[in-house]
Each structure stands twice: as structure tokens, then as C-alpha cells.
Amino acid sequence: MPYRIHIDSDSCTASGNCVRGLPSVFAIEGDSAVILDEDGAHDDQILDAAQSCPWAAITVLDRETGACIYP
Numbered sequence: 001m002p003y004r005i006h007i008d009s010d011s012c013t014a015s016g017n018c019v020r021g022l023p024s025v026f027a028i029e030g031d032s033a034v035i036l037d038e039d040g041a042h043d044d045q046i047l048d049a050a051q052s053c054p055w056a057a058i059t060v061l062d063r064e065t066g067a068c069i070y071p
Contacts, residue, residue, distance in 0.1 A: 002063040003046050005038045011057035018058060022049040033057070 005025070009032040018026040018033050024040040026033050026049060038046065050058035050070050060070040 001043065003038065003043050003069065004061045004063040005035050005046060005050070006059040006061065007033050007035060008057045008059070011055045012053075013055055013057075015054055017052040017054065018049040021052050022046065025049065 012032040014028045014031055014033060016028055016033075019028055022041050022045050025036055025038060025046065027036050028034070041049075047060055047070055050060045056071045058070075059068065061068055
């Protein structure tokens with residue numbers, strides 16, 4: 001299933017875990033992570049990157065239904 005990503009910039013501390021895990025999708029700009037291309041990775045890679053966030057600032061949603069996949 002295709003995923004949609006949301007980053008809570010208030011919770012993000014720019015630790016960079018998501019970028020290290022998936023630099024084709026995430027980048028750090030200023031004090032927060034940003035999404036470069038959520039279509040640039042397989043869903044399991046996106047989920048792994050979201051789960052690597054120490055503050056759970058990345059939400060992963062099912063693109064078709066809007067159902068929350070993570071957290």
C-alpha cells in the first residue's frame with residue numbers, strides 16, 4: 001500500500017535518524033526534518049525511518065484510506 005508521510009515539526013528535534021535511514025526521502029532543514037520525495041522509497045523503508053525517530057515525530061498514513069500506520 002502506498003504511504004503518505006507527515007512530520008510534526010513541533011516534535012522534531014532534527015536528530016537526523018530518518019535522513020541517515022532514508023536520505024532519498026528525508027532531509028534536515030533548519031530545526032526540522034522535511035520530506036523530499038515520499039515516492040522515492042519502498043513502504044518498508046519509510047516505516048523503518050519513521051520508527052527510527054526518537055520523538056515519534058513522523059506519522060505514516062495509508063495514502064488511499066488515510067488510516068494511520070505508524071505510530
